[in-house]
Amino acid sequence: MSLYEILKARHFIDDHTCSAEVMAKLLEKPLTVYAGFDPTAECLQAGNFVTIMALAHFQRAGHKVIALVGGATGMIGDPSGRSVERNMLTEEQVAKNLAGIKENLSRFLNFDGRDNPAILVNNFDWYKDYTLIPFLREVGVLFRMNPMLNKESVRKRLNAETDSMTFTEFCYQILQGYDFYHLYREHNCTLQIGGSDQWGNITAGTDLIRRAIGPEVPANGLTFPLVCDAHGQKFGKSAGNAIFLNAEKTSYYDFYQFFLRTLDADVVRYLKIFTFLSFERIAELEEQVRTAPEKREAQRVLAEELTLRVHGEKGLKAAQAASAVFFGGSLDGLSAEELEAIFKEVPSATLEASVALGNPVIDAAAAGGLFASKGEVRRLAQQGALSLNNTKIDAVRVLEKSDLIGGRIAVLRSGKKNYYLLKITGA
RNA sequence: GGUGGUUUACCGAAGUGGCCAACCGGGGCAGACUGUAAAUCUGCUGGCUUACGCCUUCCUUGGUUCGAAUCCAAGAGCCACCA
Numbered sequence: 001m002s003l004y005e006i007l008k009a010r011h012f013i014d015d016h017t018c019s020a021e022v023m024a025k026l027l028e029k030p031l032t033v034y035a036g037f038d039p040t041a042e043c044l045q046a047g048n049f050v051t052i053m054a055l056a057h058f059q060r061a062g063h064k065v066i067a068l069v070g071g072a073t074g075m076i077g078d079p080s081g082r083s084v085e086r087n088m089l090t091e092e093q094v095a096k097n098l099a100g101i102k103e104n105l106s107r108f109l110n111f112d113g114r115d116n117p118a119i120l121v122n123n124f125d126w127y128k129d130y131t132l133i134p135f136l137r138e139v140g141v142l143f144r145m146n147p148m149l150n151k152e153s154v155r156k157r158l159n160a161e162t163d164s165m166t167f168t169e170f171c172y173q174i175l176q177g178y179d180f181y182h183l184y185r186e187h188n189c190t191l192q193i194g195g196s197d198q199w200g201n202i203t204a205g206t207d208l209i210r211r212a213i214g215p216e217v218p219a220n221g222l223t224f225p226l227v228c229d230a231h232g233q234k235f236g237k238s239a240g241n242a243i244f245l246n247a248e249k250t251s252y253y254d255f256y257q258f259f260l261r262t263l264d265a266d267v268v269r270y271l272k273i274f275t276f277l278s279f280e281r282i283a284e285l286e287e288q289v290r291t292a293p294e295k296r297e298a299q300r301v302l303a304e305e306l307t308l309r310v311h312g313e314k315g316l317k318a319a320q321a322a323s324a325v326f327f328g329g330s331l332d333g334l335s336a337e338e339l340e341a342i343f344k345e346v347p348s349a350t351l352e353a354s355v356a357l358g359n360p361v362i363d364a365a366a367a368g369g370l371f372a373s374k375g376e377v378r379r380l381a382q383q384g385a386l387s388l389n390n391t392k393i394d395a396v397r398v399l400e401k402s403d404l405i406g407g408r409i410a411v412l413r414s415g416k417k418n419y420y421l422l423k424i425t426g427a
Numbered sequence: 428g429g430u431g432g433u434u435u436a437c438c439g440a441a442g443u444g445g446c447c448a449a450c451c452g453g454g455g456c457a458g459a460c461u462g463u464a465a466a467u468c469u470g471c472u473g474g475c476u477u478a479c480g481c482c483u484u485c486c487u488u489g490g491u492u493c494g495a496a497u498c499c500a501a502g503a504g505c506c507a508c509c510a
Contacts, residue, residue: 164506230465261463294462327463376456379471383457395477415457 003027003061007224009279010272012054014196014225017206023222032189033058034066036176036198039074039122042100046243046258047236049274050227054193056108056276059118066189067105069098071124073175091124098122104245107310119187123179139178142211143204148173151200173204180205181212184219196223227273230265245310251345252311253326256319257417259303260296264289267298275305326417331390336406339421343411348421353401356424361388361399365412370420380414387413401427 004024007013016023035051037044044052055065071094102111102120109118148154151173157165180202183189192202202221209219227235236243243258244250250258262270268286271277277285285298307316322342325331331339349368356364362381366374380386381395388403389411399422403410407427412420 257463264462264464292462293464296462296464299464323463373474375474375477376472378477380457383470385457417463418456 003057003063006057006061007054010057011227011269012050012057012224012273014223015199016223017203017221023220026191026218026220027061027063030062030064031191032064032066032183032187033191033193034068034180034183034187034189035193036068036070036073036179037101039069039071039094039097039101041244041249042097043244043246043249044101044104045236045245047234049236050224051194052105052108053274054224055118058193059109059116062116064116064187065109065118066183066187067101067109067118067120068179068183069094069101069120069122070176070179071098071122072127073123073172073179075124094122094124100246104310107245121183123175123182126182127175139174139181139208142208143174143177147207148204151204153197153200173201176201177204177208180219181208184209184213184217190217190219191222192220193222193224195226197226199223227270230263247311247315252307252315252319253322253345255311256303256307256316256323259306260299260323262299262302264293267302271298271302275302277301277305326419331405331411334405336409339405339409339411343419343421346419346421348423350423350425353424353427356399356422357401357427358398360395361393361397361412362386362395364399364422365420368420368422370412371414385414 001009002024004013004020004027018026033055035055037048037051055067059065074094098120105111105118105120110116111118111120148170149158154165154170154173157169176198180189180192192205194202199221202223206219206221209217229235238254238258242250243255245255247255259270267289268282271282271285272279275282285301288295288297303319304316307319311319322345325334325342334342347370349365349370351364351368355367362374362377365371365377365386371377371380377386378395381393381397384392384394386393388397388399389405390413399410401407404424404427405411408424410422410424412422414420
């Protein structure tokens with residue numbers, strides 16, 4: 001299978017700046033290709049997976065890949081929404097984020113190999129000493145207002161009733177366009193890939209290169225569809241929070257569970273996009289989704305593949321152990337130590353025995369700061385949503401010494417899957 | 428700089444002197460049903476010693492009034508058009 005066919009079959013192709021035939025042909029010969037990442041955090045998110053996997057497919061096919069981290073563009077950013085505030089990242093912070101992102105990427109891309117290693121660049125390196133007047137004289141003159149204004153992202157904002165656009169945001173496309181040009185000159189990079197929302201920024205780059213070098217330069221762009229779930233929600237968010245690749249920000253358990261909860265309607269597509277599993281294996285799993293959906297075998301494979309790749313054997317084991325307890329039901333026979341290990345990432349509160357014991361459980365839960373307010377805990381209890389050590393309790397249930405496992409721990413649960421640990425000292 | 432508009436809870440959006448802790452929709456949380464689904468139904472969604480009680484809320488500050496999200500004044504933010 002050619003790279004183009006693979007990308008097509010795995011849902012990585014949305015559009016390209018040339019015809020499909022030309023693009024397919026271009027991909028047959030080794031190219032240098034790049035994609036950009038925002039360095040706003042010290043690690044990447046599940047939302048970056050599509051881009052990462054696309055780069056990985058390119059590298060596997062023998063192309064040279066460049067991951068560009070937008071240390072400069074990230075500072076001015078694309079501040080959609082109301083809060084125009086963008087943190088000016090310090091140089092140290094960018095350096096730190098850069099290292100974290102490289103670590104994340106290295107799970108998918110090969111940076112070290114002797115043959116065809118991927119490289120990581122930071123666009124701050126070529127902007128930090130580029131001052132305004134030279135930039136305007138050398139680069140600014142190559143941009144025309146009309147195409148800039150006609151970009152969909154700009155037009156939409158100009159016509160919007162709210163959220164008008166600042167000059168800074170408007171200039172974003174110039175910088176991203178220049179990035180491509182810079183990489184073309186430095187690394188002979190002739191292809192930029194990105195999500196379909198990057199189309200305007202990518203064409204800004206191809207246009208700039210053509211204008212600066214000439215029409216014969218084969219600079220091209222390729223976009224992939226934005227991944228959404230069957231509800232139309234953007235992929236990579238759980239309860240409004242992004243799924244991060246660092247265990248400190250998203251626990252092994254949450255990471256694993258996020259993929260385990262994939263909808264039937266999405267899971268096959270996700271397997272194609274987010275794993276390297278063969279098409280035969282995916283077809284098998286697809287068959288299982290059809291015949292035995294309640295087993296959720298495809299979801300399990302998806303969660304295992306990704307957890308293993310991102311968090312390794314250890315992370316996968318921890319996630320599965322926690323999942324077994326959370327959904328297996330019983331806490332019987334587990335020691336306080338084991339519980340602490342399994343519930344390591346779960347919110348916990350430490351309370352004095354003198355204040356906690358003999359008083360309603362809901363008081364302890366509220367006092368520990370595990371819930372927004374006491375009213376909320378009471379409400380949950382009244383709705384029958386609260387469990388103590390996996391047994392439902394009501395609002396007046398008092399915390400007894402006999403509730404403490406190992407004399408110091410009680411497991412509190414609200415709803416089906418929200419666990420909290422109450423640690424009692426001095427009992 | 429000028430003119431007009433706008434500002435209500437997580438988001439959207441009603442409310443234009445008392446019946447307002449504020450209709451409704453979305454979102455979220457929870458319960459039933461389930462496959463840790465989906466769909467559906469139901470309840471909840473400012474705080475408090477659960478209280479037909481109290482407290483803090485409708486951009487801010489001040490005012491009018493027995494009484495203000497609602498009226499007045501000043502200010503701030505945002506948007507549009509014009510310069």
